[in-house]
Amino acid sequence: MQKIQNNQRHRRIKLESPLFLGLAVMGLIGAALLLASVALTSTSSPFLCAWGGRAGPNATSLQLKAILHYATSRVVPQQSLGEISVSFGVLRSLGPTNFLVFGLGHDSLMWAGLNPGGRTLFLEEDPKWVQTVLKGAPDLNAHTVRYRNKLSEADQLLQHYRTEPDCVAKNSFLRGNHNCRLALNMLPDEVYDTEWDMIMVDAPRGYFPEAPGRMAAIYSAAVMARNRKRSGVTHVFLHDVDRKVEKMYAEAFLCKKHLVKAVGRLWHFQIPHEANVDADFC
Numbered sequence: 001m002q003k004i005q006n007n008q009r010h011r012r013i014k015l016e017s018p019l020f021l022g023l024a025v026m027g028l029i030g031a032a033l034l035l036a037s038v039a040l041t042s043t044s045s046p047f048l049c050a051w052g053g054r055a056g057p058n059a060t061s062l063q064l065k066a067i068l069h070y071a072t073s074r075v076v077p078q079q080s081l082g083e084i085s086v087s088f089g090v091l092r093s094l095g096p097t098n099f100l101v102f103g104l105g106h107d108s109l110m111w112a113g114l115n116p117g118g119r120t121l122f123l124e125e126d127p128k129w130v131q132t133v134l135k136g137a138p139d140l141n142a143h144t145v146r147y148r149n150k151l152s153e154a155d156q157l158l159q160h161y162r163t164e165p166d167c168v169a170k171n172s173f174l175r176g177n178h179n180c181r182l183a184l185n186m187l188p189d190e191v192y193d194t195e196w197d198m199i200m201v202d203a204p205r206g207y208f209p210e211a212p213g214r215m216a217a218i219y220s221a222a223v224m225a226r227n228r229k230r231s232g233v234t235h236v237f238l239h240d241v242d243r244k245v246e247k248m249y250a251e252a253f254l255c256k257k258h259l260v261k262a263v264g265r266l267w268h269f270q271i272p273h274e275a276n277v278d279a280d281f282c
């Protein structure tokens with residue numbers, strides 16, 4: 001009996017010794033670093049597959065990077081929590097989805113991370129800004145878009161829309177549409193060949209006369225939504241609706257009747273694919 005007690009005391013002393021504790025802590029740190037590096041670098045790790053049911057391995061890796069990024073960055077996205085929550089709610093209800101975002105920004109990693117297993121594509125006006133953002137987040141899928149018009153042309157372009165046959169709602173199209181100046185006609189095929197379930201218009205900048213305004217982005221989002229072939233609605237989100245041009249074009253092409261939510265400076269439209277039977281946009 002005395003011998004057993006002595007043995008137990010001896011073992012406890014060994015477990016509590018500084019050397020043993022040091023080795024245990026180092027082992028734990030090593031294991032954590034190993035798991036994190038596997039998670040961040042591997043695209044086919046069973047560890048990642050087990051992590052999130054519907055998330056693809058790449059998406060999950062992107063989510064981990066997003067957590068690291070936002071945990072260590074002092075710069076936050078411009079949209080408020082209330083505004084972000086609107087599209088977040090739709091992303092959660094749809095599951096992996098086709099999400100087209102006009103504009104690269106401090107919110108890009110967040111949007112891609114909130115759509116695990118889905119397709120999130122960014123369209124950005126400024127090629128230098130694309131390079132800067134992709135340097136820090138090479139997993140993002142982004143294309144540069146050259147806009148054909150300036151904010152100062154907004155009123156004139158509405159007149160043009162009313163008189164140009166290739167702009168009218170019925171039979172409206174984007175790819176190769178050279179006559180309608182509101183149609184984004186030079187986008188990569190990937191954009192035209194995908195049916196987008198969600199479209200976020202938070203670019204181009206549109207805050208000084210010479211900058212490209214959001215006219216073409218709003219018009220083109222409306223055309224994509226109307227031309228949807230699959231069942232269901234297209235969710236279109238427009239930010240900065242406190243500005244005159246955004247408001248005017250939203251009312252002309254996305255329509256008050258399709259507006260389902262307004263939070264802060266964000267409007268959320270649900271555009272039914274049946275909209276393409278209407279003679280006009282609104």
Ligand SMILES: C[S@@+](CC[C@H](N)C(=O)[O-])C[C@H]1O[C@@H](n2cnc3c(N)ncnc32)[C@H](O)[C@@H]1O
Binds near residue numbers: 078125126203205
């Ligand atoms: C109104 S901002 C939208 C920003 C985004 N919602 C965010 O939270 O970062 C849209 C455009 O501003 C420009 N932009 C945004 N941040 C920038 C930066 N730090 N430097 C240069 N251009 C920037 C990009 O051209 C982008 O498409």
